Amino acid sequence: MDNIKKLLEERRVVEAKFNSRRHFIKDCSLGLGGLALGSFLNSCSTDNPATPAYTKDRSLNPMASMPAPYLPKVKSVIYLHMVGAPSQLELFDFKPELKKLHNKPCPPSLLDSKKFAFIQGVPNMLGPQATFKREGETGNWVSNHLPHFKKVIDEVAFLKAVHTDQFNHGPAQMLMHTGSPRNGRPSIGSWVTYGLGSVNNNLPGFVVLTSGGTPDAGKSVWGSGFLPSVYQGVQCRSKGDPVLYLKDPKGVSRNLKKKVLASINEINLKEYQKFGDPEVLTRINQYEMAYRMQVSVPKVMDIDKEPDTIKEMYGVKPGKESFANNCLLARKMVEQGVRFVQLYDWGWDSHGSSPTEALDSGFLKKCKETDRPIAALILDLKQRGLLDETLIVWGGEFGRTPMWENRLGIQNSPGRDHQGDAFTMWMAGGGIKKGAVHGKTDEIGYSGIEGRVSVYDIQATILHLLGFNHEQFTYQFQGRPFRLTDVEGHVINEILA
Amino acid sequence: MDFIFDLIGRFHPLIVHLPIGFLLLGLMMLVFDRKDNKHQKIIRFAFLWGTFSTLAAIITGSVQYNREGYPWEDIQGHLILGLLTFVISFLMYLKLNNYGFFQKISYKFLGYCLVVILSITGHLGGNLTHGKDHLTEPLPDTIKEALGMEVPSRNLILLPDSHQKLPLYSGVIQPILDQKCVSCHNPKKTKGGLLMNNYKGLMEGGEGGPIILAPSFLESEILKRIHLPREEKKHMPPKAKTQLTKAEIKIIEKWVNFGAPEKKTVSELGLSPQLFTSFFPKDETGIYPDLKLKPLNISLMDSIKSTGLHVAPIYKTSPLLKISAINNHDFNDQNASILFNVSDYVVDLDLGQTQVTDSVFEILKKLKYLTVLKLNHTAITGNGINQLKDLKHLKQINLVYSGFKFDKLEKMYSFPALEQVFLFGTPTSYSTFEVPDQFQTIFQMGNYKLDEEIHQTL
Numbered sequence: 026m027d028n029i030k031k032l033l034e035e036r037r038v039v040e041a042k043f044n045s046r047r048h049f050i051k052d053c054s055l056g057l058g059g060l061a062l063g064s065f066l067n068s069c070s071t072d073n074p075a076t077p078a079y080t081k082d083r084s085l086n087p088m089a090s091m092p093a094p095y096l097p098k099v100k101s102v103i104y105l106h107m108v109g110a111p112s113q114l115e116l117f118d119f120k121p122e123l124k125k126l127h128n129k130p131c132p133p134s135l136l137d138s139k140k141f142a143f144i145q146g147v148p149n150m151l152g153p154q155a156t157f158k159r160e161g162e163t164g165n166w167v168s169n170h171l172p173h174f175k176k177v178i179d180e181v182a183f184l185k186a187v188h189t190d191q192f193n194h195g196p197a198q199m200l201m202h203t204g205s206p207r208n209g210r211p212s213i214g215s216w217v218t219y220g221l222g223s224v225n226n227n228l229p230g231f232v233v234l235t236s237g238g239t240p241d242a243g244k245s246v247w248g249s250g251f252l253p254s255v256y257q258g259v260q261c262r263s264k265g266d267p268v269l270y271l272k273d274p275k276g277v278s279r280n281l282k283k284k285v286l287a288s289i290n291e292i293n294l295k296e297y298q299k300f301g302d303p304e305v306l307t308r309i310n311q312y313e314m315a316y317r318m319q320v321s322v323p324k325v326m327d328i329d330k331e332p333d334t335i336k337e338m339y340g341v342k343p344g345k346e347s348f349a350n351n352c353l354l355a356r357k358m359v360e361q362g363v364r365f366v367q368l369y370d371w372g373w374d375s376h377g378s379s380p381t382e383a384l385d386s387g388f389l390k391k392c393k394e395t396d397r398p399i400a401a402l403i404l405d406l407k408q409r410g411l412l413d414e415t416l417i418v419w420g421g422e423f424g425r426t427p428m429w430e431n432r433l434g435i436q437n438s439p440g441r442d443h444q445g446d447a448f449t450m451w452m453a454g455g456g457i458k459k460g461a462v463h464g465k466t467d468e469i470g471y472s473g474i475e476g477r478v479s480v481y482d483i484q485a486t487i488l489h490l491l492g493f494n495h496e497q498f499t500y501q502f503q504g505r506p507f508r509l510t511d512v513e514g515h516v517i518n519e520i521l522a
Numbered sequence: 523m524d525f526i527f528d529l530i531g532r533f534h535p536l537i538v539h540l541p542i543g544f545l546l547l548g549l550m551m552l553v554f555d556r557k558d559n560k561h562q563k564i565i566r567f568a569f570l571w572g573t574f575s576t577l578a579a580i581i582t583g584s585v586q587y588n589r590e591g592y593p594w595e596d597i598q599g600h601l602i603l604g605l606l607t608f609v610i611s612f613l614m615y616l617k618l619n620n621y622g623f624f625q626k627i628s629y630k631f632l633g634y635c636l637v638v639i640l641s642i643t644g645h646l647g648g649n650l651t652h653g654k655d656h657l658t659e660p661l662p663d664t665i666k667e668a669l670g671m672e673v674p675s676r677n678l679i680l681l682p683d684s685h686q687k688l689p690l691y692s693g694v695i696q697p698i699l700d701q702k703c704v705s706c707h708n709p710k711k712t713k714g715g716l717l718m719n720n721y722k723g724l725m726e727g728g729e730g731g732p733i734i735l736a737p738s739f740l741e742s743e744i745l746k747r748i749h750l751p752r753e754e755k756k757h758m759p760p761k762a763k764t765q766l767t768k769a770e771i772k773i774i775e776k777w778v779n780f781g782a783p784e785k786k787t788v789s790e791l792g793l794s795p796q797l798f799t800s801f802f803p804k805d806e807t808g809i810y811p812d813l814k815l816k817p818l819n820i821s822l823m824d825s826i827k828s829t830g831l832h833v834a835p836i837y838k839t840s841p842l843l844k845i846s847a848i849n850n851h852d853f854n855d856q857n858a859s860i861l862f863n864v865s866d867y868v869v870d871l872d873l874g875q876t877q878v879t880d881s882v883f884e885i886l887k888k889l890k891y892l893t894v895l896k897l898n899h900t901a902i903t904g905n906g907i908n909q910l911k912d913l914k915h916l917k918q919i920n921l922v923y924s925g926f927k928f929d930k931l932e933k934m935y936s937f938p939a940l941e942q943v944f945l946f947g948t949p950t951s952y953s954t955f956e957v958p959d960q961f962q963t964i965f966q967m968g969n970y971k972l973d974e975e976i977h978q979t980l
Contacts, residue, residue: 092834092836094837095806096807096808096840224832224846225848362846362848397972404970405970408922408967408968408969409898409922409944410920518799
């Protein structure tokens with residue numbers, strides 16, 4: 026036994042001696058050289074991602090407009106995301122059976138192998154905190170919390186059994202907008218601007234407007250992930266400076282700025298010609314875009330000049346940050362050819378644990394804040410002939426439980442926990458079958474039993490309407506093609522006209 | 523003893539290879555020996571046997587033609603050229619033996635003739651046994667198109683209205699098999715002893731047994747083979763051939779799982795239309811006319827772009843153009859004359875928020891396939907809009923916030939294809955003018971209102 030130990034020890038010493046200073050230096054030079062070579066060869070990718078097929082025609086302008094691979098049904102998308110996940114059971118998914126179970130203990134079979142964010146033990150059921158009525162010619166259900174919505178209900182196609190596998194806000198929002206619950210993927214607006222560019226040379230192709238606060242997942246929900254960063258969303262504000270850091274500093278004239286930018290861009294262009302890094306192009310483009318936006322953005326963001334009838338219709342609050350302002354801005358942006366307008370309205374997380382989160386107060390306030398502007402947006406687009414070429418998507422990141430949330434075992438004001446297995450979304454606009462209802466949930470709205478669609482299906486459908494086949498729309502990164510819908514997604518033909 | 527003849531005929535495919543070999547060898551020797559003249563004996567020997575074996579091939583071939591009922595049209599070329607091969611190789615042999623009369627014909631001439639005729643004869647023979655597309659079939663579609671060959675549509679097309687009434691097997695499954703499987707599994711070429719050209723063949727299976735297994739249908743060989751990774755040798759269709767699409771696989775799977783019924787229709791089996799959507803004909807141009815135009819040349823496109831207009835095809839591979847002045851608000855009637863150059867291509871024109879006036883109709887009337895026209899936020903009043911009445915495809919006109927006057931509205935009543943006119947924000951929309959009932963859905967005035975605040979107070 027000892028002999029063997031000796032033998033191993035000897036081997037170790039010999040090996041250690043063998044790895045001399047010379048070897049270290051030799052290994053270093055080869056290793057570092059290899060690393061350098063790696064970056065020359067564009068890391069581990071077999072293709073050359075510096076000039077992906079889609080940007081080849083774009084030589085120096087990564088935002089140059091590109092035709093869609095297939096005939097698009099819409100030119101623009103307005104995505105209304107209700108951050109925090111609105112309760113489908115108080116808005117569109119009418120469940121009379123649930124009323125009968127109100128405040129009765131939840132059957133244990135519904136809790137088996139389910140994960141909840143806050144519900145503990147056996148909660149009680151919570152009946153619908155709204156009254157429902159069939160509205161419009163189609164006779165689709167809508168609750169009394171959305172009195173204006175009935176005016177546009179016939180324009181809308183409902184998806185009543187959307188499901189997601191995430192039950193916390195951040196990851197669920199990431200999944201909804203980037204196709205992955207983890208960081209690092211491009212958002213849908215980035216994919217769209219990457220694929221189609223921007224028709225308007227003076228405005229960004231992908232604009233983000235928030236009200237109430239930033240989504241839980243942070244700004245990565247409109248990030249560009251591995252796409253060149255020129256495709257990330259540009260956040261515009263309806264209060265104060267429309268775009269932060271866009272104003273010229275005091276004492277700098279627009280002319281001087283122009284000269285400075287021209288010189289900087291010239292240097293950057295040389296840099297790009299030398300190394301071919303698309304991020305340099307991004308930078309050149311950002312400077313030029315920022316310069317043009319100094320004029321164009323204040324103009325498009327100025328809602329004061331709109332006629333009073335329009336302002337009244339949306340219920341705008343000039344000078345304040347509001348969802349109504351953002352809806353009107355979304356229309357103005359689409360009118361000017363902006364491709365993807367993303368609205369986030371924060372504050373829909375109706376747990377019932379505090380008044381602002383309760384279904385009988387905070388939730389009603391959110392309904393009131395959004396109902397009128399959304400109806401106005403649809404009608405305004407319609408009267409301008411823009412509804413047929415715009416897609417409007419409405420939804421949260423998941424749905425809410427039919428159970429009454431009992432955080433820490435206490436039943437507070439009426440509220441519901443996170444629930445991903447079934448929730449309602451709707452779409453309206455170009456290519457959408459007006460008044461369609463796809464999907465059905467069980468008697469208490471807990472699970473989809475018919476026409477279940479996934480988050481990927483929503484994304485596939487949005488891309489389809491913009492003229493993409495979501496399976497063919499890829500970007501080469503780290504040695505393999507990536508797509509928004511990963512390996513999933515089916516176009517929801519049932520709601521397409 | 524009749525069978526002797528059949529047998530002799532059947533030797534034709536074997537014997538034909540002899541003259542090809544002998545004669546080519548002889549020709550190669552002729553070239554090889556052209557300076558030294560050392561091997562004349564062997565060359566003569568090659569051509570003697572070449573001639574003989576050609577004769578044998580012709581005889582066996584004619585016997586086969588007689589006994590096995592090939593139509594004359596199919597074999598005439600092969601037979602005549604075969605005879606010609608015989609004649610030329612015989613001439614060559616005579617010349618090699620120095621028969622005075624033939625000295626005038628050069629070796630070169632005879633040699634080239636023989637090579638050409640021999641190759642063509644052989645090729646035509648090959649076409650008879652392996653099919654005419656034997657060599658062209660493996661070519662990629664792009665090359666086929668470049669060669670001007672017809673590329674058969676490989677995919678089944680079903681109609682959304684009628685597909686539910688079709689029997690699943692004969693209306694959907696068999697056409698899929700015909701396109702993707704039958705080229706190797708037919709009575710002529712029966713790989714693995716499996717026939718897939720009819721229901722009986724599918725039920726009988728191949729050398730390895732049945733391909734559809736009752737009662738555990740999902741374990742059937744046909745599905746196993748389809749689902750094997752493409753690289754596997756046993757994967758079907760073989761990896762080099764056109765593969766089944768996902769939708770096709772799904773339907774075949776359903777059919778097999780239903781027990782591979784022969785007669786039941788799609789609706790009897792309760793299959794949802796969604797399974798079939800990928801087989802429906804594609805609506806490629808939507809509201810725009812389906813025109814087959816040559817793509818516009820790039821320099822013309824660039825010259826229009828240089829005026830500040832945004833020009834793009836309606837989708838990547840379409841020749842039809844969408845033109846927009848969104849980046850050039852100074853665009854005016856004079857600039858618009860550039861559109862003459864592309865009058866056949868413009869289907870979607872956005873001149874909204876520009877300086878154009880009523881005289882732009884002079885130009886617009888020449889854009890004969892114009893389908894969507896935007897003149898919103900312009901000084902257009904509608905004078906001369908009747909000039910657009912001959913545009914057979916004009917479906918949408920956007921006049922929002924233009925100066926359009928109501929008395930010009932009736933000029934549009936006779937536009938043949940008109941579907942929507944947006945008039946919100948125009949003097950027309952504020953006037954008391956009544957649009958006749960039948961046009962109410964076309965002329966949309968907007969001015970939608972929402973009720974006063976109706977939310978219950980909190």
